[in-house]
Amino acid sequence: MKSNELRGTGDVFRFTLIQTLKSKAYIVSVVLLLVTAIFTAPVMQLIKSGAAGNKKVETSNIKKAYVCNELPFLLEGGSEITDLSENEVFKKVEFEVTTETFDALSERLEKEGDGTSVIVHPYLGVQGVTVEIVRLGGGDVKGDECSALADILCEKLDQYKKKISGLSEEELKILAYNYEVEINYITPEGELTDDADKGINGGQFGVVYFIMFAVSMICIMASTQVATAVVTDKSSRVVELLLTSVRPMALLLGKILAMLVATIGQMVILVCAVVISNKLTGMLFNTESTYLTSLIPKGILSNLTVANAVVSFTLIALGLVFYATLAGLCGAMVSKMEELQESLKYFTTVSILGMYAAIAAILSMQKSATNIFVKFCELFPLTSPMTTPGARIIDVAPMSYALIAIAILLVLDYLTLRFAAGVYEGLITNMGNPIKLKDVIAMARNKKSKGGAD
Amino acid sequence: MSFEVRNLKKSYGEKTVVNGLSFKMDGPGVYALLGTNGAGKTTSIRMILGMLKKDSGEVLWNGQEMEPEKLNIGYLAEERGLYPKYTLLDQLLYFAKLKGVGRTKAMEKIKYWSNRLQLDEYIFPPKNAKGRPVKSMRAEQLSKGNQQKVQLMAALLSDPEFVVLDEPMSGLDPVNTDLFKEVIRDEISKDKYVIMSSHQMPTIEEFCSDITIMNRGQVVLQGNLNEIKKSYGRVNLFVKCEQPIDELIRQAGLTVIEETPAEIQLRVSGEEQAMAFLNLLIVNKITIIRFDLREPSLHEIFVEKVGAGNEE
Numbered sequence: 147m148k149s150n151e152l153r154g155t156g157d158v159f160r161f162t163l164i165q166t167l168k169s170k171a172y173i174v175s176v177v178l179l180l181v182t183a184i185f186t187a188p189v190m191q192l193i194k195s196g197a198a199g200n201k202k203v204e205t206s207n208i209k210k211a212y213v214c215n216e217l218p219f220l221l222e223g224g225s226e227i228t229d230l231s232e233n234e235v236f237k238k239v240e241f242e243v244t245t246e247t248f249d250a251l252s253e254r255l256e257k258e259g260d261g262t263s264v265i266v267h268p269y270l271g272v273q274g275v276t277v278e279i280v281r282l283g284g285g286d287v288k289g290d291e292c293s294a295l296a297d298i299l300c301e302k303l304d305q306y307k308k309k310i311s312g313l314s315e316e317e318l319k320i321l322a323y324n325y326e327v328e329i330n331y332i333t334p335e336g337e338l339t340d341d342a343d344k345g346i347n348g349g350q351f352g353v354v355y356f357i358m359f360a361v362s363m364i365c366i367m368a369s370t371q372v373a374t375a376v377v378t379d380k381s382s383r384v385v386e387l388l389l390t391s392v393r394p395m396a397l398l399l400g401k402i403l404a405m406l407v408a409t410i411g412q413m414v415i416l417v418c419a420v421v422i423s424n425k426l427t428g429m430l431f432n433t434e435s436t437y438l439t440s441l442i443p444k445g446i447l448s449n450l451t452v453a454n455a456v457v458s459f460t461l462i463a464l465g466l467v468f469y470a471t472l473a474g475l476c477g478a479m480v481s482k483m484e485e486l487q488e489s490l491k492y493f494t495t496v497s498i499l500g501m502y503a504a505i506a507a508i509l510s511m512q513k514s515a516t517n518i519f520v521k522f523c524e525l526f527p528l529t530s531p532m533t534t535p536g537a538r539i540i541d542v543a544p545m546s547y548a549l550i551a552i553a554i555l556l557v558l559d560y561l562t563l564r565f566a567a568g569v570y571e572g573l574i575t576n577m578g579n580p581i582k583l584k585d586v587i588a589m590a591r592n593k594k595s596k597g598g599a600d
Numbered sequence: 601m602s603f604e605v606r607n608l609k610k611s612y613g614e615k616t617v618v619n620g621l622s623f624k625m626d627g628p629g630v631y632a633l634l635g636t637n638g639a640g641k642t643t644s645i646r647m648i649l650g651m652l653k654k655d656s657g658e659v660l661w662n663g664q665e666m667e668p669e670k671l672n673i674g675y676l677a678e679e680r681g682l683y684p685k686y687t688l689l690d691q692l693l694y695f696a697k698l699k700g701v702g703r704t705k706a707m708e709k710i711k712y713w714s715n716r717l718q719l720d721e722y723i724f725p726p727k728n729a730k731g732r733p734v735k736s737m738r739a740e741q742l743s744k745g746n747q748q749k750v751q752l753m754a755a756l757l758s759d760p761e762f763v764v765l766d767e768p769m770s771g772l773d774p775v776n777t778d779l780f781k782e783v784i785r786d787e788i789s790k791d792k793y794v795i796m797s798s799h800q801m802p803t804i805e806e807f808c809s810d811i812t813i814m815n816r817g818q819v820v821l822q823g824n825l826n827e828i829k830k831s832y833g834r835v836n837l838f839v840k841c842e843q844p845i846d847e848l849i850r851q852a853g854l855t856v857i858e859e860t861p862a863e864i865q866l867r868v869s870g871e872e873q874a875m876a877f878l879n880l881l882i883v884n885k886i887t888i889i890r891f892d893l894r895e896p897s898l899h900e901i902f903v904e905k906v907g908a909g910n911e912e
Contacts, residue, residue, distance in 0.1 A: 150669055154698055161694040165686055383681030384691075387754060389651045390668055390675045391698035574651065 151567075154392035158400025159407075162375060166408045176412055183419035187427040187438045194437040206235050207286040208295065209262035213243045214251055216269035219310065224268065227302035236295060241266075252280060261285025264292060266299065275303060345512045346542060349443030354508050354536030360413065361462055361532045362501050368409035368466060369473035369493060375401045376477030376570070377486050385574055394574060395567035398478075402470040406463070449541040457548045458535030464555035465531020469497055471562045478570040480580040489580055500528035507533050515542040525551050527558045601662050602626050603762070603793050608657035610643055610817075617643050619817045621657070623810070628791040632804045632825075634898075635814035636906055641797045642678050644814075645766055648795070649675060661762075672699065674760030678767045678797070680751045682739035688723045688750055689736035692757065699758035706757065713753040717779065722746060745776050752780065756787070763787055763794045769803055781806070801899040811898075813905050820905045829895040836894045837866040837874050842887035852877045863890060 166172055215224035228241035244251060248267050255263060264287055267278040277299050279292040308318055330338050346354065379385040379397065388397060420438075428436045476489040507523035514520070515537070523529040524543050530551035537543035569586050581589075608621040618640040625631050633641045646652040648659050650668040659666045683691050689710065696706035714723045722742055725734040739747055748771065755763070768784065769777050784807060788794060798804055804811065805825065813821040821828065837854070839845070840863045849856065849866065854877060857865040868874045874893045881888055896904075 150667070153669055157694070157697045161690075161697070165683075165690065169685075378683065382683050383677070383679045384683055386646075386651065386677035386679055387675060387695065387751070388698065390649055390673045391695075393669065571653075 151393045151395040152399065153396060155396040155400045155403075158392060158397055159404045162401050162404035163407055166371070166404060167411075172408065172412075176415060179412065179416045180419050183416050184423045186420060187424040187436060188430065190437045191427045191431050191433075195431060206239060206291050206295070207262060207288065208236070208239050208264055208291060210240045210242065210260075211264050211266050211295075212246075212251055212255075213241055213266045213268075214246065214248045215243070216248075216267070217275065218270065219307075220268070224266070226306050227268075227299055229302075230298065233298060236298065239295075255280070255282055262287065264295070266295075268299070268303070275300075277303070344515060346515050346540060347443075349446045350540040350542070351508065351512055352443075353446055353540055354511065354533065355505075357458075357536035357539070358501075358504050358508055358532040361465065361535070362497075362504075364406075364409050364413055364462075365466055365469045365497060365531075367412075368405045369470045369497070370490065371405040371409070372402050372470045373473040373477035373486060373490055373493070374483070375405065376474050377480060377483055380481045380574070381483050389574065393567075394571040395563070398471070398474050398567050398570055399563065402467060402474060406466050406470060410463075410466075447539065450539050453545075454538050457545070457552070458538055460552055461535050461548060461555065462531050464552060464559055465527070467559050468527060468531075468555060468562055469493070469500075471559065471566050472496060475562075475566040475569055475586075478566065478573055479583075479586060485580045492583060496528065500532065504529045504532035508536075511537070511542065521547070524548075525554060527551075527555050530555065601628075601793070602660075603666075604658075604660040604663075605644075605648060606658040606660065608644060608647055608659070609655045610640075610647060610652065611655055617817045618647070618814075619819075621812070621814070621819060623812050623822065625793055625810070628788075628793055629810070630788055630794040630796055630808045632808035632811040633795065633797040633814065634799075634801075634804060634811055634902060635797075638816070639814040639906075640817040641814060642766060645764055645795065645797065649673065649764065671762055672758050672760045674755040674758065674763040676752055676755040676765045676768050678770075680748070682747055682750060682754075684740035685738055687736040687738055688719075688742075691739070692723070692750070692754060695754045696757045699760075701758050709757050709759070710753070713756065716783070717749040717753055719746065719749055719753070723750075745772055748772060749776065749779075752783065756783070761792060763792055765794065765796045765798075767798055768796065769798065769800055801897065801902060805898045813902060815906045821901065825898065828901065829898075832896045832901065833870055834874070834893045834895050835868055835870065836896055836900075837868050837877070838863045838890060838892040838894065839866060839881075839888070840864070840890035841881065842889065845881065845886060848877075848880055848884060848886070852880055868893070 211228075213224035213228060217224075220226055223243040223245070225241070225243050228243070230236040230239060230241075246254070248265070251265050255265060259282065261282050262285065263282070265278075265280040267280060269276055269278070277296045279296050281287040281289075281292055311318070313321070329344075332338055376398065379388065385397075392400075424436055424438050427438070428434060473490065473493045476493045477486060480486055480489045503523055503526070507520050507529060510517055511520055520533070520537070524534045524537060524547045534543050534548050534551050538545070538548050569589065572589055573581055602625060604622075604624040606622050608618055609616070610618040621640070621644050623631060633644060635641045643652065647654040647657075648666075650659075650666075661671060682688070692710050693703065693706050696709065697703070701709065710723065714720050722737045725737065728734050739750065742750065752768070755765075765784070769780055772780060781803070784794070784796075788807065794807075796804065796808060809825060810823065811821070811825050811828070812819055836857075845864070849864075852873070854873070855867040857867050859865070866877075868877070871893065878888075878891060881891075
């Protein structure tokens with residue numbers, strides 16, 4: 147690439163970027179994204195605390211609770227679990243252990259129309275212990291109160307079970323241990339490592355899928371804007387004036403970089419707004435862990451080191467340049483804005499292929515994170531910008547793969563940019579019918595430009 | 601300094617659109633490229649400016665291969681336009697920046713040209729009724745003529761040493777045509793190299809010293825305009841008399857080219873035949889209002905050359 151081919155790239159970049167940032171479409175979309183981002187965290191928190199708040203009862207409306215025990219291990223008929231004197235909500239509830247049958251008791255409650263009493267009915271079900279609470283429909287007692295009472299009684303039952311087991315706290319802990327299976331293998335270098343065929347978990351899948359989705363969105367948004375900018379130069383017939391100062395390569399590269407910065411900027415603004423909004427929501431609701439934070443599995447981003455961040459960003463940026471160049475090529479093939487949609491079919495086909503392959507790879511990661519298809523997609527230039535950054539961040543793609551993917555993309559970007567600039571140069575003065583792909587390929591072969599004499 | 605085009609050729613498949621165009625400008629001045637639509641003028645200009653790859657030939661500036669990006673070129677293209685949605689000021693600053701003109705200098709130039717081309721109200725609109733500044737207009741808000749003035753402005757902002765004007769006056773009203781002519785005259789007076797392409801022969805005659813007439817990619821006539829005209833001789837005689845002179849014209853054996861109420865245009869073989877006809881009029885006591893012996897106009901030369909080419 148000669149230096150004068152790139153002369154003026156900076157000016158084209160600045161002008162395109164500033165005009166894009168000043169455009170109403172861009173401002174409106176940023177405002178909409180900002181509003182969405184700012185309100186997401188507090189609204190979600192409100193919904194969550196609203197739901198929790200509904201469960202919380204200041205003082206219970208339950209005046210009396212009839213305990214109709216059918217559990218064989220409650221030898222005193224249920225009085226073992228009815229001491230709620232320490233509970234602020236239910237301390238005033240009067241418990242009465244009854245020998246009446248559950249059916250008879252229900253009938254009596256209905257007849258008396260007592261809306262402040264409930265029946266506590268613990269029994270042994272198929273799955274284990276069930277604590278049934280029955281209230282009179284339309285009475286003062288709410289369903290949430292019954293749920294809260296049931297939760298407390300379950301806790302009491304648990305404490306009672308531990309008490310009668312005669313085991314110490316340590317023994318009880320041992321009894322509560324869960325089992326986890328871990329299969330490792332020793333590499334030829336003698337290192338102990340995870341099983342190669344292990345799949346990713348739900349949280350990891352979420353991270354990789356989110357990155358793939360975000361990259362795809364940026365890619366489509368930025369690329370179509372590049373194509374539009376390229377056609378605008380031709381359709382507005384400014385291109386001939388520009389070409390006395392800059393080469394087509396500089397025009398194309400300047401536009402690609404400007405649109406990428408504008409679109410990535412939009413995304414960065416969005417992410418920053420979500421983070422700030424989340425922090426403020428935490429302060430506002432006086433909680434360290436907001437609902438939004440709770441959605442991100444703990445430790446999922448532990449592999450997000452500076453090196454991985456740089457590698458991932460480079461991969462994404464190079465991938466975006468590749469897709470944007472393809473879109474620019476489509477833009478170079480037409481001279482009128484109304485023809486662009488037709489020309490963009492080539493870009494759409496390639497990008498959809500890339501996206502679907504990336505989705506397939508990510509889905510297959512759940513079964514095995516390092517299968518041959520995943521490995522292929524981590525290196526293949528259409529899919530590597532979408533899969534490899536996420537895979538690297540969750541530590542399932544080796545650094546060597548990411549670096550090879552970067553090298554492949556670098557070479558491909560250079561070749562695509564050169565080809566696109568060549569086509570752009572050849573067709574820059576073409577104001578006639580759209581050029582078909584076969585013509586472009588023939589043109590590249592013959593190195594002959596299309597156009598018309600005047 | 602000199603500018604030279606050597607044997608420029610361009611073909612699209614079997615069709616040759618420019619075939620061996622050569623010309624030279626040894627010093628500042630205006631060189632005209634003439635031709636019918638499709639003659640190859642714009643293709644030649646695009647090759648000269650490096651927008652279109654030439655099949656063969658050379659474009660030399662001071663004896664060296666010309667690098668358009670490095671030379672300060674002002675270009676008013678035939679297929680001209682502006683960004684419709686961007687403000688005029690923004691795009692003029694951009695065009696100036698691409699030419700390496702800094703913002704401060706560019707603003708000075710824009711103000712100068714805006715005033716000169718009577719575009720102030722569009723580029724620097726006055727404050728509104730509330731005293732607030734109003735943004736420069738967008739190109740889409742301007743008439744075609746005013747857009748053309750902005751395009752000329754864009755071409756001249758960097759004070760270029762080499763100016764290419766492709767059909768500069770097409771579509772302009774008489775007032776703006778005069779304004780453009782005045783600007784072009786000024787540029788010529790600054791010792792610039794100007795290449796002009798136009799269909800308007802009187803404009804070319806007004807500005808250009810050297811011409812090339814192209815037809816279907818071929819050069820059909822080339823050289824200094826005055827010398828070309830001289831080579832044709834003074835063969836056009838325009839006569840207006842008070843009495844009828846049809847009989848005398850017949851006696852003198854002259855050919856009537858055109859007869860209008862204002863004058864009769866005759867074809868003579870040269871000055872001697874014209875003088876003989878003048879004597880004939882005097883001897884017959886004809887009152888002569890007008891007797892004007894002229895060289896052929898560029899229009900006539902053009903029609904003769906291009907018309908003959910097209911009849912082949």
